[in-house]
Amino acid sequence: MTLFVFIKEKYMDITFNETISPTAVKTHTKVNIIWADACRVMAIFGIILIHTSAGFFYQYETLSTFGWASAALLDALARAAVPIFIMLSGALLLQENTIFNAQSMGRRLSKIALPLVLWSIFYFQYLAYVAGLPYHLVSILQTPAMYHLWFVYMMLGLYLLLPFLQILYKAMQKRFNLQLYFLALWLIIYALPIYVHLPILNLMQMQLFGYGGYFLFGRWLLDITKNNTIPTFWFGMLYLLGVFITFMLTCIFSHQAHQANEQAYLYFSINVCMAALGGFAFCTRLRLSKTITKFIRQLSDKCFLIYFMHVFVLEQVRYNMYVQYFTTQLPVGLSILLMSLIVFSLCVAIAFLIRLVVRNKYVLG
Known part of the structure; x- marks a missing residue:
């Protein structure tokens, strides 16, 4: 038994704890939040996988059944990444000892707002160059410069709601x-x-806590996983069940519509919610060996920057003639995974280079 423990601690990179000690959620101690760093890295790769899969997912009429299903499955596996990102923020920010005042709110908002403005200008310029689309700086207040930036606008809104979300969390x-x-x-x-079509809900105007719900779920789940002995296995099964339902519904809806249908991919769907809750709870039990902890922390530190740039990098990779030729020789699933890994690796390399020049996270993320 002693030999097994020695081998496990020495050579196995990933382990899981069935319970979390209260000290494991103190966000001010870096050693205790490695699970959060790993969760953030997996989530950013999941988002890259979603956007890479989309290029194949919408080729419903041209791809083989197996090829299209491969794209749909990979998308379903990664679909929980966005809610998990939000839950992670909620888990780390909604704490009893967190004080929200004008200074702290201004600091958090500026950490998002300035990079959003600068990257929006970059993407507006990029679109003007490749597609001749005109823009004005005021456009930043009207529409995201690139489709993935909606997430940053949404996070700005959640940060503004932080004091109210904390009050609600304490009551819950x-x-x-x-x-x-x-x-x-x-x-x-x-x-x-x-x-289920329910027009009465629109009449009642109850739309305040959509993504804020995920924010609260993150902290709620962290409290649950640290205070009980629910086996990690069941959290993993909940994630897989959500993925399976998402995949099956997507196949059914697309077959009925004779085109790619992403209704089951919506972030508020019960199936994606199941996958997100299970996946996040699973991540809170994740423990990494010291051999890879430092590397994971370095990657986690660059995730926001990677998020901003990944669509631009994906566009360059997707339409590269050499990548196109090579990926056409592979099955669709392998092509998606390979492209996602290439994009992720390039983003990591570029992010490290940017940080050598611009060390302040408040500038570019």
Whole structure:
């Protein structure tokens, strides 16, 4: 038994804890949040995988059935990445000892706002160059410069709601019935209408806590996983069940529509919610050996920067003649994985180079 423990600690990179000690959630101690760093890195790769898969997913009529299904499955596997990103922010920010005042709010908002402005200008210039699209700086206040930047606008909104979300979290923390009520209400308002048409919900104007719900779920799940002994296995199974339902519904809806249908991919759908909750809870139990901890931290530190640039890098890789030739020789699934790895690797390399020149995260992310 002693030999097994020695081998496990010495050579196995990834382990899981069935419970989390209270000290494991103190975000001020870097050693204790390696699970969060690993979660962030996996989420950013998942987002790259989603956007890479999309180029194949919408070729429903031209790809073989197996090829298209491969793209749909990879997309389903990664679809929880965006909600997990949001839950991670909620888990780390919604704490009893966190103080939200004008200074702290200004610091958090500027950490997002300035990079958003600079990267928006970059993408507006890029689109003007490749497509001749005109723009004005005021456009930043009207529409995202590139499709993936919607996420940054959404995070700005959540940061503005932080004081209210913290008050709600503290109230829920003391009352389990309130937790169940909020979860049920969130599912009815946001998840159910994706599959069941309920016009009355629009009339009631109950749209305040959409992504804020995921923000609260992140902290709620972290509290749950540290205070009980639910086996990690079941969190993994919940994620896989959500992925399976997402994939099957996507195949069914697309077959019925005779074209790619992404209804089941919506971030508020119950199936994506299941995958996100299971995947995030699974990540909170993740532990890494010291041999790769430093590298994961370095990658995690660059994730926001990688998020901003990855669409530009993906465009260059996707339309590169050599990449196109090579990937056409491979099955669709392998092509998507290879392109995603290339994009991720290039983004990491560029991010490290940028940080050598611009060390301040508040500038470019």
